[in-house]
Amino acid sequence: MRTSQKITGIVATIGLDxxxxxxxxxxFDQRAAIILQQKVSRSQLERRVANTPRCLIGMEACSGSHHIGRRLAEIGHDVRLIPAQYVKPFLKGHKNDYRDAEAIAEAVQRPTMHFVTIKTPEQMDLLALHRVRSRLVGRRTGVINQIRSFLIERGITVRQGPMPLRKALSEILGSDTGALSPRMVGLIADLAQDWRRLDERIAAVSAEIEALAEQDHSCQRLMTVPGVGPIISSAVVAAIGNGTGFKQGRDFGAWLGLVPKQESTGDRTILGKISKRGNKYLRTLFVQAAHVVLERRPSAAMRGLWPGAEQASKRLHRNMLAIALANKLARIAWAVLARGGTYQPRITHAA
Known part of the structure; x- marks a missing residue:
């Protein structure tokens, strides 16, 4: 352990890179003067911080930060995680590890700073399952697209969607029209087998997620929201826990990137396309849920959401309507989590 500056006061705030x-x-001490600069190993960190009086510790929200945050909080410190993009404005001069830690210590003291809630081990388990499922779904989409590209190069087109392609593959591979060479038939057959294996793995991971969702009370309450099933509910719980990291549902919708991007100056307010900030995976799930509600019109949505959506459909494109409804569903999901109840549709009447 190396100490580059002698400690002359009581440490009030620590920035940890x-x-x-x-x-x-x-x-920093109470006057925000630097009184400590140290480099420690992973094994030395807890012992070093345990010997420090209770103080405010800031870290960037990144890989491994939630585990370290939990361990330091168990020691008794006030640990807060900051999004990396909010730390960068406090960085002075050229980038190095000590200046990064100093910028974190500066940022964590700001009264208006937005923090990331430290996730529990159960949340991290759920999040890991969703990340694996997302990767498998992406690989399956790549296999399907590759099969389509090989077929179209031979002049064979299939109706859009995975199910029509799956049904057409058996006929295409079994026919002897000469459109495909024997080598290409074998290659596409191998890709179809990869597709089946990925389907099996996705189904297994999804079943595990659904089993965990059935045992979680928060997930059960979220599933009362129209369009929200085990996948979305568990993804929301894994991402935001009980929702206390946001002051209101509007903040959650903005974090998902489901609000217009604002570029305003002076007295001009310019609203553009949706910002697409925050959690891309969760935003995609809510947009898919909105499309399901618009197509299937479940009874809960018909009682509370459909009158307003029907009025909006007269002036909005279907995709814009889906984004607006996804934002509405996200705000409802936050309210269900943060307020501890279930979805209670408000009966509204079209104007």
Whole structure:
């Protein structure tokens, strides 16, 4: 352990720059003067912080930060995670590890700073399952697109969607029209087998997610929202827990990137396309849920959401309507989580 500056006062705030094996600490006193600069290893971190009086510790929200945050909070410190993009404005001069830690210590003291709620081990397990499922779905989409591209190069087109392609493959591979060479038939057959294996893995991971959702009370309450099933409810719980990291549902919708991007100056307010900020995976799920509600019109949506959506459909394109409804569903989901109830549709009448 190396100390580059002697500690002359009581540390009130620590900025912690996380590395794979080494960590850099910068400590401020009550006047925000630097009184501590240290580099410690992973094994030394907890012992070093345990010998420090209770203080405010800031870290960037990144890989491994939630685990470290939980361990330091167990020692008794006030640990807060900051999105990396909110730390960058506080960085002075050229980038190095100590200056990163100093910028984190500056940022964590700001009264208007937005923080990331530290996730529990159960949330991290759910999040890991969703990440694996997302990767498998992406690989399956790549296999399907590759099969389509090989077929269209031979002049064979199939109706859009995975199900029509699956049904057509058996006929295409079994026919002897000469459109496909024997080598190409074998190659597409191997890709179809990869597709089936990916389907099996996705089904297994989805079943595990659904089993966990059935045991979680928060997921059960979220599933009372129209269009929200086990996948979306568990993804929301894994991402935001009980929703206390947001002051209101509008903040959650903005975090998902489901609100217009604002570029205003002076007295001009310009609203553009949706910002697409935040959690892309969760935003995609809510948009898919909105399309399901618009197509299937479940009874809960018909009682509370459909009158307003029907009025909006007269002036909005279907895709814009789906985004607006996805934002509405996200705000309802936050309210269900944060207020501890279930979805209660309000009966509204079209104007």
């Amino acid at each position: 996380i590395g794979e094996n080494t960590f850099h600490l910068v400590g």
